[in-house]
Amino acid sequence: MAYTIAIAGKGGTGKTTLAALIIHHLLKAHGRPVLAVDADPNANLNEALGVEYVRSVIDTIDRFMGGKEQLPAGVAKGRYLEYQIESALFESKGFDMLVMGRTEGPGCYCYANDLLRGLLDRLSDNYRYVVIDNEAGMEHLSRRTTRNVDTLLITAVPTVSALRSAARIHRTALELDLNIHKTFLVINEPNERPISTDEKAGMEEVDLTKINPAVHREISSLQGSGLPLLGIIPFDYNILERSIEAKGLMDLPDDSPVLETVARIVEKILA
Secondary structure (H helix, E strand, O other): OOEEEEEEEOOOOOHHHHHHHHHHHHHHHHOOOEEEEEEOOOOOHHHHHOOOOOOOHHHHHHHHHOOOOOOOOOOOHHHHHHHHHHOOOEEOOOEEEEEOOOOOOOOOOHHHHHHHHHHHHHHHOOOOEEEEEEOOOOHHHHOOOOOOEEEEEEEEOOOHHHHHHHHHHHHHHHHOOOOEEEEEEEEEOOOOOOOOOOOOOOOOOOOHHHOOHHHHHHHHHHHHOOOOEEEEEOOOHHHHHHHHOOOOOOOOOOOOHHHHHHHHHHHHHHO
């Protein structure tokens, strides 16, 4: 059974970057196969991974539900839609990817969601790891109720507003009663000024007294509510440059500051 890592967070907190870096480390340190799932309607995990996709799962469902895809004679509707959804999976170097896409219009996709849940269950059996770049609302995770989420990472930048958003996401995950084994907070530093003077900041040894007092209080509150801080990811010019040019992160230089921190985060999760 695959080990599933899901990442959620408010827009602009680095969740897609973190998802790509986790995949990068898993491929480098643990080998393939990895299934990358972009469950954010504003899909851009493929860009962070340096790949392109042809169509999303929702594109496929829309075409079928809208009558644009003709049902072959003698083929059951459910089986054909299942086949079409499976065709949205595409392969890349060391990992496969599934892009959920954005739902357009008010139509109900309950039937299609059941098929999608079954697809994710079946696909998970073919991979060692599944990494899900999730939307903040957690809807896509709720579609995976037949599977456990081993670790949920909630991203934030070091501001009171972002940390309170992380708290709301954490509460939403609890309210959805998802079978999540572990949940952690990961903070991304958005600029050159570190929030901790510890060069190896990233685990429990982070000295929170060196952080802005208001931010410190929010982090302490989150930890007290069951959302421990797992790591602080440092600012990295290599990522900034690639983001500006919409380049992938899979070929970051070995001395990139983020790689060591993400490696420690992943290894702590898997320990």
